[in-house]
Amino acid sequence: MEKKRNAGLETWLMHIFLVGTALAVLYPIFMMVMSGFKTNAEIFGAPFALPKSFNFDNYIVIWNTTDVPRYLLNSTIVTLISVFVLLITGTMAAYAISRYRFRGSIMVSLFFLAGLMLPLRLAIIPLFVQLKAMGLVDNLLGLIFIYTAMSLPSTVFILTGFLRALPGELEDSARMDGASELRIMVQIMVPLITPAMVIAGIYNAVPIWNDFFFPLIFIQTPENKTLAQGLTSFFGEYSVNFGVLYAGLTLAALPLVVVFIVQSKRFIAGMTAGAIK
Amino acid sequence: MANIELRDVNKQFGDVKVIKDVNLAVEDNEFVVFVGPSGCGKSTLLRLIAGLEDLTTGEIHIDGERIDHLAPASRGLAMVFQSYALYPHFTVAQNMGYALRVAREDKASIDKKVYEAAEILQLTEYLDRKPKALSGGQRQRVAIGRAIVRNPKVFLFDEPLSNLDAKLRVAMRIELTKLHRALNATMIYVTHDQIEAMTMADKIVVLRDGIVEQIGAPLDLYNTPDNRFVAGFIGSPAMNFFKGKVSGVHEGGAEITLSDGTLINFPGKNGTLSVGDNVEFGVRPEHFSIEPGADGSLRGEVYAVERLGGETYIYLSSDSQKEIVVHATGDHRVAVGDRVEIGFTIAQSYLFGPDGQSVR
Amino acid sequence: MQTADYARAKRARARNLKLWLAFLLAPPAFILIVFVFLPMASAVLYSLYDWDGLVRKEFVGLDNFADILFNPNKNSILFNAFWNNVKVFTSLMVIQNGLALVLALLLARNPRGYRFYQVVFFVPVILSTVIIGFQWKLFLNPVFGLVNKALHYAGLSDWALPWLGLPETALPAMLLVNSWHWFGFPTLVFLAAIHRIPKDFIEAARLDGASEWRIAREIIWPLMAPAVTIIVVLTFIGSFNWFEIPYIMNGLEGSPQGSTDMLGLLFYRTAFGSVSAGGSDFGAGSALAVLMFIFIFIFSVIATKYLTSREVELS
Ligand SMILES: Nc1ncnc2c1ncn2[C@@H]1O[C@H](COP(=O)(O)OP(=O)(O)OP(=O)(O)O)[C@@H](O)[C@H]1O
Numbered sequence: 001m002e003k004k005r006n007a008g009l010e011t012w013l014m015h016i017f018l019v020g021t022a023l024a025v026l027y028p029i030f031m032m033v034m035s036g037f038k039t040n041a042e043i044f045g046a047p048f049a050l051p052k053s054f055n056f057d058n059y060i061v062i063w064n065t066t067d068v069p070r071y072l073l074n075s076t077i078v079t080l081i082s083v084f085v086l087l088i089t090g091t092m093a094a095y096a097i098s099r100y101r102f103r104g105s106i107m108v109s110l111f112f113l114a115g116l117m118l119p120l121r122l123a124i125i126p127l128f129v130q131l132k133a134m135g136l137v138d139n140l141l142g143l144i145f146i147y148t149a150m151s152l153p154s155t156v157f158i159l160t161g162f163l164r165a166l167p168g169e170l171e172d173s174a175r176m177d178g179a180s181e182l183r184i185m186v187q188i189m190v191p192l193i194t195p196a197m198v199i200a201g202i203y204n205a206v207p208i209w210n211d212f213f214f215p216l217i218f219i220q221t222p223e224n225k226t227l228a229q230g231l232t233s234f235f236g237e238y239s240v241n242f243g244v245l246y247a248g249l250t251l252a253a254l255p256l257v258v259v260f261i262v263q264s265k266r267f268i269a270g271m272t273a274g275a276i277k
Numbered sequence: 278m279a280n281i282e283l284r285d286v287n288k289q290f291g292d293v294k295v296i297k298d299v300n301l302a303v304e305d306n307e308f309v310v311f312v313g314p315s316g317c318g319k320s321t322l323l324r325l326i327a328g329l330e331d332l333t334t335g336e337i338h339i340d341g342e343r344i345d346h347l348a349p350a351s352r353g354l355a356m357v358f359q360s361y362a363l364y365p366h367f368t369v370a371q372n373m374g375y376a377l378r379v380a381r382e383d384k385a386s387i388d389k390k391v392y393e394a395a396e397i398l399q400l401t402e403y404l405d406r407k408p409k410a411l412s413g414g415q416r417q418r419v420a421i422g423r424a425i426v427r428n429p430k431v432f433l434f435d436e437p438l439s440n441l442d443a444k445l446r447v448a449m450r451i452e453l454t455k456l457h458r459a460l461n462a463t464m465i466y467v468t469h470d471q472i473e474a475m476t477m478a479d480k481i482v483v484l485r486d487g488i489v490e491q492i493g494a495p496l497d498l499y500n501t502p503d504n505r506f507v508a509g510f511i512g513s514p515a516m517n518f519f520k521g522k523v524s525g526v527h528e529g530g531a532e533i534t535l536s537d538g539t540l541i542n543f544p545g546k547n548g549t550l551s552v553g554d555n556v557e558f559g560v561r562p563e564h565f566s567i568e569p570g571a572d573g574s575l576r577g578e579v580y581a582v583e584r585l586g587g588e589t590y591i592y593l594s595s596d597s598q599k600e601i602v603v604h605a606t607g608d609h610r611v612a613v614g615d616r617v618e619i620g621f622t623i624a625q626s627y628l629f630g631p632d633g634q635s636v637r
Numbered sequence: 638m639q640t641a642d643y644a645r646a647k648r649a650r651a652r653n654l655k656l657w658l659a660f661l662l663a664p665p666a667f668i669l670i671v672f673v674f675l676p677m678a679s680a681v682l683y684s685l686y687d688w689d690g691l692v693r694k695e696f697v698g699l700d701n702f703a704d705i706l707f708n709p710n711k712n713s714i715l716f717n718a719f720w721n722n723v724k725v726f727t728s729l730m731v732i733q734n735g736l737a738l739v740l741a742l743l744l745a746r747n748p749r750g751y752r753f754y755q756v757v758f759f760v761p762v763i764l765s766t767v768i769i770g771f772q773w774k775l776f777l778n779p780v781f782g783l784v785n786k787a788l789h790y791a792g793l794s795d796w797a798l799p800w801l802g803l804p805e806t807a808l809p810a811m812l813l814v815n816s817w818h819w820f821g822f823p824t825l826v827f828l829a830a831i832h833r834i835p836k837d838f839i840e841a842a843r844l845d846g847a848s849e850w851r852i853a854r855e856i857i858w859p860l861m862a863p864a865v866t867i868i869v870v871l872t873f874i875g876s877f878n879w880f881e882i883p884y885i886m887n888g889l890e891g892s893p894q895g896s897t898d899m900l901g902l903l904f905y906r907t908a909f910g911s912v913s914a915g916g917s918d919f920g921a922g923s924a925l926a927v928l929m930f931i932f933i934f935i936f937s938v939i940a941t942k943y944l945t946s947r948e949v950e951l952s
């Protein structure tokens with residue numbers, strides 16, 4: 001009897017702890033969203049009340065008078081192109097490493113893996129000098145190259161693991177069927193690792209979308225700013241209009257959160273892919 | 278439709294020689310089986326013919342034309358793999374038609390050929406399924422269908438039945454033999470199962486460590502093995518071997534003393550033997566009789582008996598021989614613990630010299 | 638055809654294969670070399686020169702390093718920042734990863750709402766640090782922020798502090814924000830590690846009558862060691878590269894009074910210039926980057942070695 005009641009208490013404590021943590025996560029987000037519908041007066045006067053009306057005035061201000069839509073567009077462009085180039089080049093490298101025996105193949109894979117150990121941020125100065133010389137400073141293309149390069153090692157790492165696991169007889173069979181190496185790769189092998197490509201894509205897309213550091217250094221003109229970076233100038237401009245600021249944050253968070261909620265399983269698998277063996 | 282010739286074929290992976298000086302001729306329409314223990318190079322030899330591996334040295338000819346420089350698909354061969362290697366994201370029809378699609382045949386003719394092959398293999402109702410939704414036997418048939426569709430000169434099979442259960446394996450064995458007759462094609466078939474080899478082959482190639490030990494018709498290998506290895510490998514249960522020494526050589530014969538002291542006279546067989554050579558004497562389990570034999574007998578104590586009704590396996594041991602297997606037809610009144618005498622005849626026994634070669 | 642022709646045909650096939658491999662490897666290798674390896678190598682080179690803005694002047698050997706480490710005017714700032722990074726690492730290990738461990742152990746018991754918690758805990762992880770930094774900066778605003786408003790409503794007006802404005806509270810506040818941001822990540826990594834432990838181990842222990850605490854300590858903890866190794870190393874790397882949260886919440890100077898100054902901020906100020914550091918100095922900045930890289934690299938290797946040595950092989 002004693003034992004049983006004890007177990008019940010333990011379970012209750014567990015639930016309370018979990019619910020408490022979940023609230024600690026959700027409530028601030030909830031307040032951010034709600035405050036985005038409020039006027040300054042409401043935020044100061046009744047900070048915890050629901051907004052008087054769910055109108056989109058603050059959003060309209062953002063849409064019409066700030067560069068936030070532009071930032072959103074830039075972030076989308078940079079993330080999509082980076083991930084696209086990344087998956088193509090990453091798959092190419094991973095395919096060569098994992099599906100062929102050739103002299104120096106171990107060196108080549110070490111070369112790609114070495115990139116995992118290098119924090120590119122610390123090379124920001126030479127990178128800056130170099131991009132300046134290439135005319136890629138204040139240019140989205142510069143960011144795309146950096147993000148692709150930075151994410152290549154992890155992509156190659158993730159994809160090599162999956163490609164290695166594909167049976168060799170599949171490839172041989174296609175070879176007997178007369179398919180060229182390119183065709184074997186594109187038509188037979190790569191379709192079988194699309195789940196891995198999604199994982200690698202998410203693993204890198206989220207940090208690219210959220211990155212703040214590289215744009216901070218490489219992008220100057222407002223029309224080239226990405227979302228994370230653009231938010232800082234937006235906060236400078238609207239520092240006294242809290243409702244608009246909250247709305248801006250909500251808007252910035254929205255795209256990724258929506259995709260996350262729809263694809264949470266894949267996101268979790270993707271984001272933790274590097275840390276789970 | 279095609280004959281194949283291998284000339285001095287060698288294959289090396291790094292420093293490891295895997296195939297050593299293989300010479301082989303496969304006749305048109307022949308069903309040739311490569312057998313040998315695991316790792317002996319059967320698959321490698323098949324893959325060399327297919328073009329999936331490059332020769333280190335040597336030549337391969339098909340219908341008199343040298344082909345070892347050609348890409349796999351240009352050699353006019355089709356291959357069925359052990360794992361079937363069906364493309365998981367294609368339907369059965371797409372799997373079977375892939376080679377034709379790669380070769381840019383028009384859709385109507387692809388569909389027709391796929392359908393015809395599917396009919397032969399009774400796969401027509403599964404054409405739109407993905408391989409995942411098929412049973413092992415059906416997958417196996419799709420893999421064969423994929424080969425048939427290409428109408429190849431030569432079919433290559435790498436242990437195609439080893440993933441099937443025993444019953445299905447027997448059924449497929451018969452089906453493949455039928456198919457061979459129906460298609461009138463040359464087939465090369467790799468297996469490590471000597472029953473498959475004996476039942477299906479026109480010609481068996483026994484491999485060991487990359488070396489061809491013997492080539493011949495199944496019963497030739499059974500009756501006249503070239504050496505101890507082939508003798509032990511072909512036939513099931515395997516031949517019994519007894520160590521002995523040459524105790525006398527004379528015109529037209531040799532006298533052998535086994536380690537238990539038994540004296541055996543081999544008239545007409547002495548090869549290059551000389552007195553004192555270590556030799557081995559071999560008798561197949563089915564060639565022993567459970568009574569003193571005309572040409573000699575051995576003794577042992579029964580330690581196990583397996584009665585299958587129509588046949589009986591008796592396991593004996595003696596001081597000098599750990600295990601002697603006897604395969605007798607019908608039932609026999611022997612019991613564990615009995616000391617029995619088993620007889621053999623010289624006509625159905627073998628002698629192997631110090632180099633392992635048969636003494637003739 | 639002559640024998641030579643066959644040999645030639647074979648060589649052509651081999652060459653085509655080489656070309657194909659080169660085609661596959663060249664583009665990714667090119668991108669990686671130009672945008673990662675070249676800059677990383679240049680950083681070392683840059684640190685050995687004197688710089689005037691974007692222009693490289695004379696070779697000065699290790700002077701830049703000596704200046705950073707031994708110039709009494711500058712090294713106090715460096716050591717202060719370094720010490721703050723150490724605090725960040727240790728605090729995050731306790732708060733963020735400790736919380737994650739508890740949550741992972743709870744979730745491993747498959748409570749009702751398991752999926753829900755997984756998703757919820759992960760929401761902050763996918764959000765941009767910038768968003769989270771600003772959001773909490775607004776919440777922590779001394780006058781209008783929700784935190785102090787809440788304290789007022791709770792009758793605790795005395796507790797309402799300018800959290801980000803006091804040297805004692807600014808860093809702790811940021812650490813809590815960082816933990817809020819990231820705790821979901823180690824939670825799910827730990828959870829995945831626990832799920833990998835064969836169920837038999839835990840069930841056998843339960844049948845033997847071991848308490849949940851004992852099971853956690855004596856079975857789960859040692860068997861999830863690989864995940865712990867990874868999280869410790871990632872936390873370390875993250876802590877010593879910490880930049881976004883302090884930059885967004887309190888600016889480049891690590892205010893108030895250097896209490897939130899970090900190596901990352903100092904590096905940025907040195908490299909690109911700031912009010913306190915003056916103009917940009919690529920030489921000193923590169924030297925600092927090289928030092929940070931060496932330090933982080935050495936620690937990561939040692940930690941991985943040490944932590945891996947206590948991992949138990951599951952066989
Ligand atoms: N790609 C390779 N690289 C190096 N060695 C190899 C390679 N392929 C095969 N080998 C070696 O060559 C030898 C023969 O291998 P092979 O696959 O031909 O044997 P097998 O007779 O088919 O055996 P099994 O019955 O097990 O399939 C083995 O020792 C194997 O380890």
Ligand SMILES: [Mg+2]
Pocket residue numbers: 319320321435
């Ligand atoms: Mg094999």
